[in-house]
Amino acid sequence: MKILHFAVENFARVPGSFVRAERDLGHESLLMTLYRTHHRFGEEDICLDLPFVATRGVTWVKSLLVRKTHAPSNRRRDASAGPPVWKPSGRAAEALFALRDRIWEPRIRRILDSIHIDRFDLLFLDGGAGFLRDGRIVRELREKGIRVAICYCGSDLRTRGIIPSVDRLADVRFTVEFDHTLLDPGLEFVYFPFRLPAFPGPEPVPATPIRIGHAPTNRAVKGTDAILAELERLRRDYPVEIVLIENLAHPEALRLKKSCHLFIDNIGELGYGINGLESLAMGIPTAVQLLPDFEAVLGEHPFINISRETLRERLIPFVESGVLREEYGVRGRQWVEERHDPVAVVRRMLDRISAL
Numbered sequence: 001m002k003i004l005h006f007a008v009e010n011f012a013r014v015p016g017s018f019v020r021a022e023r024d025l026g027h028e029s030l031l032m033t034l035y036r037t038h039h040r041f042g043e044e045d046i047c048l049d050l051p052f053v054a055t056r057g058v059t060w061v062k063s064l065l066v067r068k069t070h071a072p073s074n075r076r077r078d079a080s081a082g083p084p085v086w087k088p089s090g091r092a093a094e095a096l097f098a099l100r101d102r103i104w105e106p107r108i109r110r111i112l113d114s115i116h117i118d119r120f121d122l123l124f125l126d127g128g129a130g131f132l133r134d135g136r137i138v139r140e141l142r143e144k145g146i147r148v149a150i151c152y153c154g155s156d157l158r159t160r161g162i163i164p165s166v167d168r169l170a171d172v173r174f175t176v177e178f179d180h181t182l183l184d185p186g187l188e189f190v191y192f193p194f195r196l197p198a199f200p201g202p203e204p205v206p207a208t209p210i211r212i213g214h215a216p217t218n219r220a221v222k223g224t225d226a227i228l229a230e231l232e233r234l235r236r237d238y239p240v241e242i243v244l245i246e247n248l249a250h251p252e253a254l255r256l257k258k259s260c261h262l263f264i265d266n267i268g269e270l271g272y273g274i275n276g277l278e279s280l281a282m283g284i285p286t287a288v289q290l291l292p293d294f295e296a297v298l299g300e301h302p303f304i305n306i307s308r309e310t311l312r313e314r315l316i317p318f319v320e321s322g323v324l325r326e327e328y329g330v331r332g333r334q335w336v337e338e339r340h341d342p343v344a345v346v347r348r349m350l351d352r353i354s355a356l
Helices: 011-024 056-065 091-114 136-143 155-160 178-183 224-237 250-258 274-281 292-298 311-320 322-339 342-354
Strands: 002-007 028-033 122-126 147-152 172-175 210-214 240-244 262-264 286-288
Touching: 002 011, 011 028, 011 122, 011 342, 091 136, 122 136, 136 147, 147 342, 155 178, 172 178, 172 342, 178 292, 210 224, 224 240, 224 311, 250 274, 262 274, 262 311, 274 286, 274 322, 286 311, 311 322
Parallel strands: 002 028, 002 122, 122 147, 147 172, 210 240, 210 262, 262 286
Antiparallel strands: none
């Protein structure tokens, strides 16, 4: 199969992981992005580098003219309202998006012609954005017989919302976030693709103090204040060191994370994220809040399920027992390998698409 992945950026390496896994399965797969992520992963085959994207000035103008559908939060959105839907916040915003589409369209079409898009079998929209906000290019490709799939990755749906002109064109729609399926039951949940070999196993660390890590990118979303307050309570009675990993380059953040005995992903209603997968892959027992419906979907799992009320008591056995930490560390790494293997995730999605 010949597959083109299109994404605004290589967010959390999800699009890049899909492409590598598809190649491992023998497919011809390309990744095209609007711009390069600030992490500079370098996995794009084609970066459009279009104007009016992700610059300080454009971000300022968007803050004035484009209304965020839903602010970032660690709580689930009311499912009865359905998924948030993107729309221009007024005539000025609508005119700006239309102008941007007109400026972008010739370059996008030239690039698509250069890769002979007509010969592709599948267009995968990672994040649910089309090439243009009005969806016209995606619609044309679908009319030519190219199947269209979408995979939502997180804030794309929660904060921006679905883009109706694009979303309605998809033959099948996936998400790597369980709470998305509550907002839109038409979405199919798949595990986040995570390549384990990039993360070595646990390394020896001194037995005491017990280093407990936490790495917030957004303190409100991660429940950081509550986590730190409970860890301070724990530290009064046990030889615990709090390792706050924040505002660091990714390699340095990983170095600090590897030095921990325990790790706390987050407290909230959205489940575990990449932080938790990284610590599990390192063989570090990992705590996170999992609500009952998500825990039921996961089945057997290696996480230490916590809330603000239970965090201290749930961590005490792991602070006291190196044997328990080792047991959970081994289970965690194995679980990530089994559930989050990118090839297994991609095979499931492509089988679903082939069955249409």
